[in-house]
Amino acid sequence: DGGITQSPKYLFRKEGQNVTLSCEQNLNHDAMYWYRQDPGQGLRLIYYSQIVNDFQKGDIAEGYSVSREKKESFPLTVTSAQKNPTAFYLCASSPGQGNDEQYFGPGTRLTVT
Amino acid sequence: GQNIDQPTEMTATEGAIVQINCTYQTSGFNGLFWYQQHAGEAPTFLSYNVLDGLEEKGRFSSFLSRSKGYSYLLLKELQMKDSASYLCAVRDDRNAGNMLTFGGGTRLMVKP
Numbered sequence: 001d002g003g004i005t006q007s008p009k010y011l012f013r014k015e016g017q018n019v020t021l022s023c024e025q026n027l028n029h030d031a032m033y034w035y036r037q038d039p040g041q042g043l044r045l046i047y048y049s050q051i052v053n054d055f056q057k058g059d060i061a062e063g064y065s066v067s068r069e070k071k072e073s074f075p076l077t078v079t080s081a082q083k084n085p086t087a088f089y090l091c092a093s094s095p096g097q098g099n100d101e102q103y104f105g106p107g108t109r110l111t112v113t
Numbered sequence: 114g115q116n117i118d119q120p121t122e123m124t125a126t127e128g129a130i131v132q133i134n135c136t137y138q139t140s141g142f143n144g145l146f147w148y149q150q151h152a153g154e155a156p157t158f159l160s161y162n163v164l165d166g167l168e169e170k171g172r173f174s175s176f177l178s179r180s181k182g183y184s185y186l187l188l189k190e191l192q193m194k195d196s197a198s199y200l201c202a203v204r205d206d207r208n209a210g211n212m213l214t215f216g217g218g219t220r221l222m223v224k225p
Contacts (some may be wrong), residue, residue: 040218040220042200043215090151090155
């Protein structure tokens with residue numbers, strides 16, 4: 001089955017620790033995205049990548065880092081510099097040809113205490 | 114920049130019709146999406162409009178007026194399972210048109 005997977009579904013960390021969220025897709029999509037969603041709010045773009053070995057900052061990139069070494073993988077690291085890391089993190093991908101929808105993974109809920 | 118507005122919450126009755134509005138301001142408009150999101154789950158695609166007019170898909174329809182910067186999602190014959198958040202997202206022509214900006218979402222509660 002083709003799709004996007006994110007793991008784990010729930011993640012707990014202590015303040016001051018870096019944590020990496022996984023995102024894998026087997027849809028052969030070129031473009032991948034990371035969003036953050038806070039309770040009762042819409043999605044805000046953290047980082048995106050339109051092709052392997054290239055990525056760009058989104059609207060709220062501070063305190064986050066990404067890599068795109070393989071087409072199917074786009075991990076997100078939440079660093080200790082991120083002031084309010086507790087949130088629901090969603091990964092998405094799209095074929096990347098412009099007029100196409102984004103497909104979302106199931107999300108990872110990160111809680112930092 | 115972009116600005117997308119939609120109501121925060123709406124309530125409707127099972128079997129009824131509800132219209133969820135979305136207004137936007139953007140440069141280089143290149144399409145508008147509606148997504149449905151149940152609590153704690155991933156958004157799922159509902160509809161896409163790039164030209165003016167109405168797109169119908171079963172119980173759901175979406176309308177777009179580019180001159181007014183306005184769209185709505187119409188849900189007919191409401192069912193309890195339609196209780197969810199509905200996200201309006203606008204694509205503009207930044208970065209080859211792959212970027213979406215999302216509104217805050219409208220939480221719809223369907224009551225018996």
